[in-house]
Amino acid sequence: MSVITHERRSAARTALPLKTAALVLLLISAVVLGTGLGSVNVPPGEVLGALWRGLTGQALVGNDVIVWQIRLPRVVMGVLVGASLSVCGGAFQGVFRNPLADPYLLGVASGSALGATIAIVAGWPRTLIPVTALLLALAAVTCTLALAREGRRFPPNRLILAGVVVGSVLSAATTALILRGEDRARQVLAYTLGDLGFSGWPDVLTVLPYAALGGGALLLLARALDTLQLGELTARSLGVPVERLRLITVVAASVATAGAVAYVGVIGFVGLIVPHVVRLLFGPGHRTLLPVSALLGGALLVYADLLARTTPLSQVGIVTTLLGGPFFLWLLRRQSSE
Amino acid sequence: MQSPASSPDRLEAHDVHVQAGSFPAVRGVSATFAPGEFTAVIGPNGAGKSTLLRALIGLTPVTRGEVRLAGKPLRGWSRAERSRALAFLAQSEGLPAAARVRDVVALGRGAGDWRFGLLPRSPWTAEDEAAVDAALDRTDTRRFEDRRVSELSGGEAQRVALARALAAQPRFLLLDEPTNHLDLAYALDVVRYLRCEVAGGLGVVAVLHDLNLAARADRLVLLHAGQVLATGTPREVLTPAHLHAAYGVRVRVVQDSDRLLVIPED
Numbered sequence: 351m352s353v354i355t356h357e358r359r360s361a362a363r364t365a366l367p368l369k370t371a372a373l374v375l376l377l378i379s380a381v382v383l384g385t386g387l388g389s390v391n392v393p394p395g396e397v398l399g400a401l402w403r404g405l406t407g408q409a410l411v412g413n414d415v416i417v418w419q420i421r422l423p424r425v426v427m428g429v430l431v432g433a434s435l436s437v438c439g440g441a442f443q444g445v446f447r448n449p450l451a452d453p454y455l456l457g458v459a460s461g462s463a464l465g466a467t468i469a470i471v472a473g474w475p476r477t478l479i480p481v482t483a484l485l486l487a488l489a490a491v492t493c494t495l496a497l498a499r500e501g502r503r504f505p506p507n508r509l510i511l512a513g514v515v516v517g518s519v520l521s522a523a524t525t526a527l528i529l530r531g532e533d534r535a536r537q538v539l540a541y542t543l544g545d546l547g548f549s550g551w552p553d554v555l556t557v558l559p560y561a562a563l564g565g566g567a568l569l570l571l572a573r574a575l576d577t578l579q580l581g582e583l584t585a586r587s588l589g590v591p592v593e594r595l596r597l598i599t600v601v602a603a604s605v606a607t608a609g610a611v612a613y614v615g616v617i618g619f620v621g622l623i624v625p626h627v628v629r630l631l632f633g634p635g636h637r638t639l640l641p642v643s644a645l646l647g648g649a650l651l652v653y654a655d656l657l658a659r660t661t662p663l664s665q666v667g668i669v670t671t672l673l674g675g676p677f678f679l680w681l682l683r684r685q686s687s688e
Numbered sequence: 689m690q691s692p693a694s695s696p697d698r699l700e701a702h703d704v705h706v707q708a709g710s711f712p713a714v715r716g717v718s719a720t721f722a723p724g725e726f727t728a729v730i731g732p733n734g735a736g737k738s739t740l741l742r743a744l745i746g747l748t749p750v751t752r753g754e755v756r757l758a759g760k761p762l763r764g765w766s767r768a769e770r771s772r773a774l775a776f777l778a779q780s781e782g783l784p785a786a787a788r789v790r791d792v793v794a795l796g797r798g799a800g801d802w803r804f805g806l807l808p809r810s811p812w813t814a815e816d817e818a819a820v821d822a823a824l825d826r827t828d829t830r831r832f833e834d835r836r837v838s839e840l841s842g843g844e845a846q847r848v849a850l851a852r853a854l855a856a857q858p859r860f861l862l863l864d865e866p867t868n869h870l871d872l873a874y875a876l877d878v879v880r881y882l883r884c885e886v887a888g889g890l891g892v893v894a895v896l897h898d899l900n901l902a903a904r905a906d907r908l909v910l911l912h913a914g915q916v917l918a919t920g921t922p923r924e925v926l927t928p929a930h931l932h933a934a935y936g937v938r939v940r941v942v943q944d945s946d947r948l949l950v951i952p953e954d
Contacts, residue, residue: 447782577798579784580852586747587778588798588856589771634786 366638369631373645377429380652384425385417387656392417419551427549427557427613428655428666429648432620434561434610435459436647438603439621440628440639441568444575445599448506452621453607456509457516459621461490462604462611463542464520467527470541476613477556484560484608490516491600502582541615544667546655553613560609565644567602571595572636579634617667619674620647620654626681697723699744699774699860699891703753706736706743713739715914716753723859723891726882728902730895730925731911732935737895738779740911741862744893745774757859775858777849779865785838789829789848792837794820796855823855827881843874850881860891867901879904899926903948910934922948 385401386392392400392413400417403410410418435453442451453459465486469479497512498504524542540547574595578585582592610617624647625639632638654673655666663669699721706714714736721727721744729737742748744755746762755762757773765773775796783792797816824830827847837845846866853861861882867875879901882892886906896902908925910918912934918925926948931939938953 573798577795579782579787580792580795581778581782583742583747583778584776587745587771587774587776588796589767590798591767629786633788633791634784635791 377645377649380649381425384652384656385421423551423554424546424549425652427554428546428652430557430561431610431614432647432651433644434606435621436624436643437565437568437640438607440625440643441599441603444636445596446504450510454618456513457490457494458487458604458607459611460517460520461486462608463616464524466612467524471527480609480612483612487604487608543665544615544617545665546614557609560605564602564606569640572640575636618671620670623674623678697758700756704743704750705752706739706748707751717916719909721891721893724889726886726892726905727907728894728896728905729909730902735911736914737911738864741864741895745776746770773859775853775856775861777853777863783837787837789835790833793823793851793855796852819857820855823851827851863894865895899950
């Protein structure tokens with residue numbers, strides 16, 4: 351009997367690296383295809399060659415400039431944004447024990463978008479955009495939590511309703527700002543629909559620390575988040591300071607969300623859906639859920655952007671919402687029928 | 689007030705008061721809980737049983753008086769030491785449905801190693817693995833350790849929750865109505881598993897509603913309106929006079945072989 355369980359356990363252990371390897375391949379293929387396909391098609395071999403020449407400091411030839419200066423920053427930004435939103439979604443869902451929680455439904459992303467829009471319309475330096483995004487993200491999530499709070503608890507329905515209300519108010523404010531800043535209207539409109547088109551290396555480098563710090567902090571909280579799934583009282587009895595865990599999770603997720611939203615705008619459903627898919631494939635433990643969500647979210651967003659660039663859907667935020675909405679409904683039905 | 693050398697390994701409440709908002713939920717409870725002893729805390733709804741339990745493990749602040757573990761005030765123990773020594777089973781422990789049994793039980797080992805309370809615990813050791821195995825074995829949950837929680841019956845899930853609490857290898861286990869929505873067979877099951885642990889030296893403090901189940905404990909603490917109405921062996925506490933004072937119900941207490949039975953008169 352114990353032999354059987356050992357075999358089963360080791361089977362589960364080998365399945366994990368296999369599935370992870372498949373996801374890594376998915377991410378690599380996303381990067382290569384996302385870099386290669388466009389108005390000028392660069393075959394995968396040539397993409398890899400260009401990457402190699404750039405990384406080893408050799409002279410760039412042929413399409414290498416397109417790869418390095420136009421396509422790659424956009425793809426890397428896509429990976430960063432998809433990974434950040436997905437990790438944040440997983441962490442929010444865990445810390446509030448609410449399957450609907452994600453940066454958008456809690457109003458964090460709408461706050462970031464308003465902060466970024468203020469900086470864009472005011473014509474402030476580009477590196478300031480994530481800073482204002484973060485400030486407004488924190489203000490937004492504070493409002494949401496204050497509205498949703500019932501004593502020590504955040505009842506699931508109230509949390510989502512409060513987030514939707516806060517998000518709507520902030521989105522209206524963002525729209526009002528756009529209508530005033532006419533000369534930059536095209537850029538800001540694209541922004542509110544979620545667009546990777548304006549990403550250059552400087553933006554990528556600015557976003558990187560937000561994704562790394564926010565996402566990295568969330569990964570460290572994985573075991574505490576796992577313990578919280580046993581219930582708040584039980585987690586506290588096991589030594590988890592629940593209030594502190596909530597605070598740090600919300601702040602870290604706001605940092606990563608602000609970075610993700612700052613230059614590319616509102617990209618819905620990624621943070622909501624990716625953690626659910628990962629839970630189906632890998633189980634609910636946050637130690638795998640969060641890093642694997644980053645992998646899958648990064649790959650998914652690059653593919654969605656590829657679809658946006660090569661079809662009339664035109665913007666990545668439109669793609670994720672059009673495909674993500676129905677997919678999410680399917681997930682809901684599937685879960686309620688279980 | 690001070691009971692010096694009396695308490696090498698005991699969990700003690702000294703004149704404990706707990707304020708729940710403006711409501712004094714616990715008003716001056718003194719009680720001693722010993723290792724290797726099964727204590728049931730009984731009393732009507734709102735008597736302060738759950739609040740007392742939470743105060744005993746430091747989950748609810750004590751407004752007056754003091755809880756001591758092994759003679760030292762609970763405040764003097766670190767979060768880590770406290771969570772290692774005192775395990776808690778909440779009233780309806782929400783086990784994550786999609787998690788696997790073994791993973792849930794392993795979370796019990798998280799007790800005690802949190803840096804700042806949040807960062808990852810120290811590396812998983814063979815000792816941790818052995819403690820999880822032992823907890824699974826002692827609750828007979830080993831054979832479905834790979835199943836998901838959603839696939840378990842209510843009674844099986846409660847045993848998994850028990851295994852999770854035992855995995856920490858605590859000195860005391862405090863349970864808030866562990867038999868709450870279990871049928872008779874499962875409820876007796878839980879008491880039997882607890883009995884085994886008590887025989888092994890664990891101190892068990894359980895809030896129980898079923899007086900006939902509580903009659904199987906070594907000691908009873910009968911609470912009423914936040915105060916101790918009676919304490920002692922089941923025979924000493926389960927008297928018609930005490931129970932009428934606490935519950936306002938007339939009962940008959942009869943002896944059946946070596947067990948007490950409480951039968952309502954109305």
